[in-house]
Amino acid sequence: MPASTYVVLAIFISFGLLELARSSLFSKKEQTRDDGIVEIISTVMLLVFTQPTIVVFVDYALSATRPEWRGMLSDLNIFAAIGLFLILDDMMQYWQHRASHSFAWLYNMHRAHHNARYMSVRLVYRNNIFYYALMPSIWFSAMLVYMGLGWVYAGYVVVKQLVIIGAHSDVAWDKPLLKIKWLSVDCR
Numbered sequence: 001m002p003a004s005t006y007v008v009l010a011i012f013i014s015f016g017l018l019e020l021a022r023s024s025l026f027s028k029k030e031q032t033r034d035d036g037i038v039e040i041i042s043t044v045m046l047l048v049f050t051q052p053t054i055v056v057f058v059d060y061a062l063s064a065t066r067p068e069w070r071g072m073l074s075d076l077n078i079f080a081a082i083g084l085f086l087i088l089d090d091m092m093q094y095w096q097h098r099a100s101h102s103f104a105w106l107y108n109m110h111r112a113h114h115n116a117r118y119m120s121v122r123l124v125y126r127n128n129i130f131y132y133a134l135m136p137s138i139w140f141s142a143m144l145v146y147m148g149l150g151w152v153y154a155g156y157v158v159v160k161q162l163v164i165i166g167a168h169s170d171v172a173w174d175k176p177l178l179k180i181k182w183l184s185v186d187c188r
């Protein structure tokens with residue numbers, strides 16, 4: 001397992017422990033038995049099967065069809081490399097998410113993420129299995145890794161997951177930040 005995966009797991013577990021201590025990780029208000037089942041299956045599927053399988057499959061498929069692409073971007077400037085991940089990973093995720101809220105048939109693959117009655121790190125990877133299997137960001141990132149940007153992805157994915165995990169947690173870790181005037185946006 002790459003070192004970045006251990007860091008992401010450590011962030012996930014740390015926020016989980018924070019919720020365990022502060023906001024009843026395993027007994028959220030209004031949770032049902034099905035919530036826990038959906039969360040365990042979708043989280044384990046993504047982390048253990050879907051994402052690693054896409055990375056291995058893309059590596060295998062490109063080795064067979066485009067062997068000259070392997071490592072072709074390894075000398076790329078780091079800012080250009082981060083730019084590629086922002087466009088092909090982050091922006092693609094934005095459009096997939098936006099499309100999932102715009103088309104009813106796509107929302108079927110995303111409903112599980114929004115039908116919980118609570119916020120928690122438990123929701124971070126809670127989605128239909130096909131939502132992740134068809135996630136353009138994962139496929140594009142796997143291609144960039146094949147092309148030699150694995151070293152950039154390792155840092156990028158840690159920052160990205162820190163933001164995503166922090167955003168779903170119901171522990172108000174950001175409360176002190178909101179007291180800083182120049183950091184809080186007035187939306188009126």
Ligand SMILES: [Zn+2]
Pocket residue numbers: 097101110113114
């Ligand atoms: Zn959504």
